[in-house]
Amino acid sequence: MKTLIQNGTVINPDTNLQEKADLWIEDGKVAAVGRSLQGEADRIIDASGLLVVPGLVDIHVHFRDPGFTHKETIETGSLAAAAGGFTSVVCMPNTKPAIDTPETLEYVLRTGRERGVVRVYSSGAITYGIRGEELTDLRALAQAGAVTFTDDGRSPMNPKLLLEAFRTAAELDIPISSHCEEHSLVTEGAMNRGRASEAVGDPGIPALAEELVIARDILFAEDAGARLHIQHVSTARGVQLIREAKQRGVKVTAEGAPHHFTLTDERVVTHGTLAKVNPPLRTAADVEAVIAGLADGTLDAIATDHAPHAAEEKALPLGKAPFGMVGLETAVGLTFTALVHTGRLSLMEAIAKLTVVPARIMGLPAGTLAPGAAADIAFIDPDKEWIVDPAAFRSKSNNSPFAGMKLKGKAVRTMVAGETVYDESGAGKGGAEGQ
Numbered sequence: 522m523k524t525l526i527q528n529g530t531v532i533n534p535d536t537n538l539q540e541k542a543d544l545w546i547e548d549g550k551v552a553a554v555g556r557s558l559q560g561e562a563d564r565i566i567d568a569s570g571l572l573v574v575p576g577l578v579d580i581h582v583h584f585r586d587p588g589f590t591h592k593e594t595i596e597t598g599s600l601a602a603a604a605g606g607f608t609s610v611v612c613m614p615n616t617k618p619a620i621d622t623p624e625t626l627e628y629v630l631r632t633g634r635e636r637g638v639v640r641v642y643s644s645g646a647i648t649y650g651i652r653g654e655e656l657t658d659l660r661a662l663a664q665a666g667a668v669t670f671t672d673d674g675r676s677p678m679n680p681k682l683l684l685e686a687f688r689t690a691a692e693l694d695i696p697i698s699s700h701c702e703e704h705s706l707v708t709e710g711a712m713n714r715g716r717a718s719e720a721v722g723d724p725g726i727p728a729l730a731e732e733l734v735i736a737r738d739i740l741f742a743e744d745a746g747a748r749l750h751i752q753h754v755s756t757a758r759g760v761q762l763i764r765e766a767k768q769r770g771v772k773v774t775a776e777g778a779p780h781h782f783t784l785t786d787e788r789v790v791t792h793g794t795l796a797k798v799n800p801p802l803r804t805a806a807d808v809e810a811v812i813a814g815l816a817d818g819t820l821d822a823i824a825t826d827h828a829p830h831a832a833e834e835k836a837l838p839l840g841k842a843p844f845g846m847v848g849l850e851t852a853v854g855l856t857f858t859a860l861v862h863t864g865r866l867s868l869m870e871a872i873a874k875l876t877v878v879p880a881r882i883m884g885l886p887a888g889t890l891a892p893g894a895a896a897d898i899a900f901i902d903p904d905k906e907w908i909v910d911p912a913a914f915r916s917k918s919n920n921s922p923f924a925g926m927k928l929k930g931k932a933v934r935t936m937v938a939g940e941t942v943y944d945e946s947g948a949g950k951g952g953a954e955g956q
């Protein structure tokens with residue numbers, strides 16, 4: 522099967538390519554990229570007006586299987602990924618059971634292969650049950666295919682245990698992904714500690730709770746010579762700690778999440794539990810610092826922290842509802858609206874942070890359109906205006922604080938290995954289109 526994609530603007534940050542070009546796909550792989558390529562195609566796709574970019578890579582998703590399949594399954598999560606332009610994802614281990622043994626990890630990978638429409642990778646937990654008490658068999662998890670080790674959702678609090686984890690990760694050359702939270706400072710808080718939390722009467726989560734653990738884990742990484750990836754950085758001082766660590770040569774990378782570069786804690790006042798997320802939405806100065814961090818490279822990648830929860834769970838009072846929001850289907854719109862159309866990131870930078878950079882951090886064979894690579898492709902309409910309608914999401918859950926927001930930029934078609942896994946024109950769930 523030979524497919525020719527014509528008339529689009531191809532952006533491939535891996536090779537620094539941005540030009541109007543054709544793309545040939547043969548047997549599920551990129552065969553050639555260039556102008557006016559000749560040959561007999563079985564199928565021609567017209568990409569006029571569209572960006573043709575590597576399938577997006579999200580190194581931080583919660584697909585909830587095993588254990589919480591009322592929120593999401595690997596199948597529905599992968600459909601949401603495809604609808605957002607993502608073709609490779611890394612699952613977080615806070616499932617039930619946690620992804621803390623080779624058996625559970627293999628279950629996730631196998632289910633991804635059998636039921637997923639995108640490429641499903643998985644992390645492995647650092648401690649059994651994500652309880653922070655006993656180290657998992659990191660070597661066995663690595664052997665089973667874990668691309669990173671993390672207790673995401675929590676931070677292990679025992680330095681002795683953590684140092685051992687960092688040392689083993691260094692030997693295995695697998696990054697530790699760190700959800701940064703000093704639990705003793707968080708207590709019952711549901712949102713950022715500040716003016717908004719006072720107004721709502723919530724005890725609040727101080728920025729310091731995140732920053733302490735960022736600083737701590739930078740020291741662990743430095744001491745052990747390990748690779749550290751800081752997840753969902755939300756505070757200005759957190760960004761600065763990472764910037765300084767990079768300057769002195771620590772092997773640290775970091776991600777910013779779309780909600781942290783678009784929303785402040787005021788959103789919790791107006792949207793309640795839908796805006797409850799961990800780390801929490803912070804202040805306008807923090808949002809600006811996250812954007813500045815993305816712009817100067819301190820924050821390497823954009824990752825969604827796609828965290829589906831059922832409507833009944835989010836209907837609980839603020840203090841009781843779970844943390845998290847879905848993000849796969851709004852990431853492109855938010856990135857283009859808040860970062861690209863505002864001139865804060867170039868197109869090339871934004872696409873790099875959604876493709877080759879996260880792929881390299883996790884060592885995934887993804888994120889490039891170089892000849893020979895898998896033909897995983899996202900077609901993005903950078904100027905498409907649309908209104909976020911969570912009822913139209915492919916995700917099993919609708920918990921988005923972005924409902925009703927007008928965005929500019931959308932993934933309109935997604936291919937994995939040269940096959941279309943999402944096509945907006947044929948998608949037909951309806952309701953999501955603006956004027």
Ligand code: DOR
Pocket residue numbers: 583615673674675700797798799800826828829843844845846
């Ligand atoms: O908001 C969050 N939700 N943050 C996390 O770290 C975990 C996630 C979840 O699993 O729901």
Ligand code: ZN
Pocket residue numbers: 673674675700752753799800826
């Ligand atoms: Zn987290």
